[in-house]
Amino acid sequence: MEGGDKSEEEPRGPRQALRMGTLQSQENSPEERLPTERSRLRPTARRVLMTVLVFSALLASSVLLFYTFRNCGPSPCQTPACRDLGARYLASGDSGAAPCADFFSFACGRANGTSGSFQALAEENKSRLRGILEAQGSWHPGLGEEKAFQFYNSCMDTHAIEAAGAGPLRQVIEELGGWCISGNWTSLDFNRTLRLLMSQYGHFPFFRAYLGPHPASSHTPVIQIDQPEFDVPLKQEQEQKVSAQIFREYLTYLNQLGTLLGGDPGKVQEHASLSISITSQLSQFLRPLEQRQAQGKLFQMVTVDQLQEMAPAIDWLSCLQATFTPMSLSPSQTLMVHDLEYLKNMSRLVEELVLTQRDFLQSHMILGLVGTLSPALDSKFQDARRELSQKLRELTEQPPVPARPRWIECVEETGVFFEPTLAALYVQEAFGPRTQSAAMELFTAIKDALITRLRSLSWVNKETRDEAQDKVTQLQVEMGAPEWALKPELGRQEYSDVQLGPSFLQSVLSCVRSLRARIVRSFLQPFPHHRWKVSPWAVSAYYSIPDHAVVFPAGLLQPPFFHPGYPRAVNFGAAGSIMAHELMHIFYKLLLPGGCPACDTHALQRELLCLERHYAAFPLPGRSFFNGSRRFLENVADVGGLTIALQAYNKRLLWHYGETTLPGLDLSPQQIFFRSYAQVMCNGHSSQDPHHTHSPAPLRVHGPLSSTPAFARHFRCPRGTLLNPSSRCQLW
Known part of the structure; x- marks a missing residue:
């Protein structure tokens, strides 16, 4: 308060203020002056006290904040994951x-x-599927689960597969009329053999045919006719020396297949050589995707009748109808053709071979089928296939592919054929x-x-x-x-046509036919959502x-x-x-x-x-x-x-x-x-x-x-x- 009073008296002038102070000091005793001096010290004390209190508060707050942040800041997560x-x-x-x-x-x-993050996760997922397939006692299997487990067990039973040897494959060849490499064979109609290969064995030696979305409507199916996939990586721009080495390796492989099937070595050599010649000629007809794209011919829409006229060697309606049952096809059925020029050239080559070298054409188709079925055969066929693959990768300067455990191959095969069932089981365990x-x-x-x-x-x-x-x-x-994977009962209704045994090869072939029929049925059903x-x-x-x-x-x-x-x-x-x-x-x-x-x-x-x-x-x-x-x-x-x-x-x-x-x-x-x-x-x-x-x-x-x-x-x-x-x- 004294400070305030003093400020109000200052306008009176320095002389007056001095005189009043002098008079006051003269009139008061030291005892009387004491309260006044204490009053003058009080503002300073207050200021000091407030400073100390503010400093103490800041210090306490700092300590509190330090401990708060130390205790409430990010802490390590200690869960097992x-x-x-x-x-x-x-x-x-x-x-x-x-x-x-x-x-x-x-x-x-x-x-x-080491394997990349995505590849490592894919392998972990397959390992989880393996655990599901091998822990069969912990599930309550219905028809779908039971057949999936049986198929996986049959795939893993290598002793039974080795004991069967080439017997199951010889039976398949006999169903196709045989071939002259191993003696008895019946000269069947070319298109009948091709129809059986496509519909019963999933093998497409001259072209690929599959169902896909229509380019104008993603929910409308259309049969697509595409270029074939060859075992050998033949390219027009390859060096002649590399191509010759590739041919030699592939010839060695085909000779092995014929020998494993009991063929005469001289006859096997002759038929294998001509089979390679057919493959080489077909590969020359292929046009790279970039070339077709530049020409604006990625695909063409034609009817079965039109394709029959342009590539008459193939009985298109008969072969496609057998392959895509239960679809009902007609000559006016629209097809999506990816390389029409290839199909025309292929047709001319097949017509010539049917007239002049029908038995060699039959051998070419069967040798290709053996390669397709090799994963379901015994170790001799699989080893021959693996050795060919490794040598071809060396010749084309690709890194080698390490050998994979048997269980991975069996998990993948089971996943392909029994996806609805495995999907439900996987989601139940891994995506709650x-x-x-x-x-x-x-x-x-x-x-x-x-x-x-x-x-x-x-x-x-x-x-x-x-x-x-x-x-x-x-x-x-x-x-x-997808929604169907979350409803296990849907998967249990899909496998009534699957017949497992008596050999693993027969089980695979039954699953191939069942899978194709399921794909066709799924395309024929109304499907408003994404596939x-x-x-x-x-x-x-x-x-x-x-x-x-x-x-x-x-x-x-x-x-x-x-x-x-x-x-x-x-x-x-x-x-x-x-x-x-x-x-x-x-x-x-x-x-x-x-x-x-x-x-x-x-x-x-x-x-x-x-x-x-x-x-x-x-x-x-x-x-x-x-x-x-x-x-x-x-x-x-x-x-x-x-x-x-x-x-x-x-x-x-x-x-x-x-x-x-x-x-x-x-x-x-x-x-x-x-x-x-x-x-x-x-x-x-x-x-x-x-x-x-x-x-x-x-x-x-x-x-x-x-x-x-x-x-x-x-x-x-x-x-x-x-x-x-x-x-x-x-x-x-």
Whole structure:
């Protein structure tokens, strides 16, 4: 209070104030002056006290905040799933690599030389299927399950297969009229033999025929006639020396087959040589896909009658009717032909052979059938096939394929023939309601982040943005498994026509016929929704343009890509980036020339060119695949997928607390997000095969990460390092 009074008296002037003070000091005793002096000290004491109190409060708050953040910040996840994942990351990563210069090695350095992440997950899924098939006592089998288990057991019973030897195959050859290599044979009508091969044995020696979606309507089936698949990789551009070596290896293989079937060596040699000659002539008729595409003849729509007139050697109606029963075909039936010129030339060659060398033509068809059926035969046939494959890979400079355990082959065969049953059992074990709910929640967060991101794209106008948002909103999402896989009773009704035994070969042939009939029936039934292209245990997601549907199989949504108990950083970085990548495919058309006339074309082309140059700057060989190719579009989807997944993750962190980290890794949640993204690519595709749609694995890691400022910030990358460039593109 004294300070206030003093300020009010100051206008009186210094003299008056001095005089009053003098008079007062003269009149009062020291005792009387004491209260006044205490009063003058009181404001200073208060100020000191307040300073101490404020400092103490700040200190206490700091300590409290320290302990709060220390105790409530991200803590390691200690569940078995998290510990397994942490150990996996430690085993694959190279902590000695500099993350800002080579994040691929940092995340995947120790994984080189082993199977990639997708391949490893596929093998784990097959191992789980094996467990299902071998733990038969824990299930309550119906008709479908029982036959699936029996087929798998028959496949694994190698003793019975070896004991049967070539007997079951000789029986098949006799049903086809025999062949002169082994003695008795009946000269049957060529088209009758071809009809049996196609309908009863699933072998197509001169062309392939299968049901597929009509180009104008994805839910309307159409029979498609395509080029054949040959055992030998004969190409017109191959060196003559390489082609001669390939012929010699294939001739050796055919001689082995004929000898194993009891043929006279001299006669086998003669028939095998002519069979190779037929294959060589047919291969000369083939036109590469690129050539047909350039000529605008990827396919042609013709009727059975029209095809019969252009390629008369084949009885098309009879052969196709037998193959696609219970479809009812007529001469006016429309067919989709992929290479009409090949079929014309093939027909002329067959007509000539029927007239002049019918017995050699019969041997050619049977030798091809033996190759097709070799996986169901004893080890002598399988070894001959495996040896041919390895030598051909050497001649064509392809890496060798390691031998696979028998159980993997049996699991795959069982999965092909009994997919409805195995799908239901796999989903029941590996994709329960908790996992399915968590996966759908993750996808919803990714989809919402994409819609938000569309609003900030500079090259998209409002009309296009609204259309794009509508497309995302109307997207059909298939998560885990198709509807029929979630209803096991459907699978139990599919196998009444399967007859197992007496030999494994007979079981395989019965399953081949049953599978084809099921495929035909499924196409004939009304099917308003998307038809899955992969099995539920597959590890490949995809976007279907005709159906505007995105598919994420249960096999993909497994550790190490996804688990309901993982830290969010893992799920968003791995599975979330995969989901976002597939959503990016919705906008492919916008990125193509003329695909978005209402967009800011100049800005769009500028950013596309920027991204192309950005990728081309990475130290990897081979750059021809960037110029407008599908691979470049996949790079665009990689960048956009990471951007969207990161945005969704950041939003989830903002609204949900309790994030965890992985044990054993000194990484923050944001760093784990980027590590999980890279982990998906570990030791993935690394070749420069121009037909592969994805870039090499290091580029799939470094390209998107270097385009993301948050990566450089969280890993404290100096400006100008490989993954923190001085400038970035702004496409997404």
